[in-house]
Amino acid sequence: MKLPILAYGNKTLKVDCDAIATNSDDLNKLIDDMWETMEHAYGCGLAAPQVGETIQLFVVDSIVMYENADIDERKANFIEGDEGMRETFINARIIGKSDETWDEIEGCLSIPDIFKRVTRPWSITIEYLDRDFKAHTKTFHGTTARIIQHEYDHIRGVLFIDRLSAFTKKLIGTKLKKIMSGKIFTDYRMKQ
Structure with missing residues (x-):
């Protein structure tokens, strides 16, 4: 089932989520629904709080990014032998980050039509x-x-956008206000 994606401004998006204690049929249904929702919205990742669930769960599909990249982008953004992956992450914890960083454009299904450069570690x-x-x-x-x-x-x-400079945040302020007020159009269902 395709779920509505929470829009920027919804307080659920700012919650530090709870760990998941046990597997259940409800959890498996949510995971299936998240995959369907992400694919319908042409995303490459989706986290549970984006669909209103404050639990440590997210899904990632970097295969779609690999397949849509040209040869130069693949060489620049994927290591040799890496053609992307599809995975569900529960109770994830990053335990290491490379000193090497890189800037790349990012967007978010909860913040439609805003794409900005973000610096992140090259590997984790x-x-x-x-x-x-x-x-x-x-x-x-x-x-x-x-x-x-x-x-x-x-x-x-x-x-x-929390990782952007104050100046950049100011530049996108009008667009953020439109998202918060529901004055945006997406090909997928959004919820304030």
Whole structure:
């Protein structure tokens, strides 16, 4: 089922989310609904608070980014042998970040039509449970690491615009007000 995506200004987007204690049919349904919602909105990641659930859950699909990149973008944004991945992250915790950083344009389904450069570590190491509650510790690089960090921020109540300078935030202030007032158009359902 396609869920409405919360728009910038909704207080749920600023919540530091709770850990998930156990797997359940309700959790599996939510995960399925999040994948469907993200794909319908042509996203590459979606976090539970974006659909109104304040739990440590997000989904990431960097395969779509790899497939839509030209050869030069693939070389610049993916390490050799990395063609992206699709994964569900439960109770994720970033345990390592590279000193090497890079700037890239980011956007967010909760903040439509705003795209800005954000500086993030090139690689991260993260511990998480997959949708079967199997534990993983993995290192991701480039675009995949960026998407994971963006979604990880969501479960901590941080939006990508929180990482922008005060000057840049001022420049996008009018657009943010339009989003908060519902005066935006998207191909997917938004909720204030």
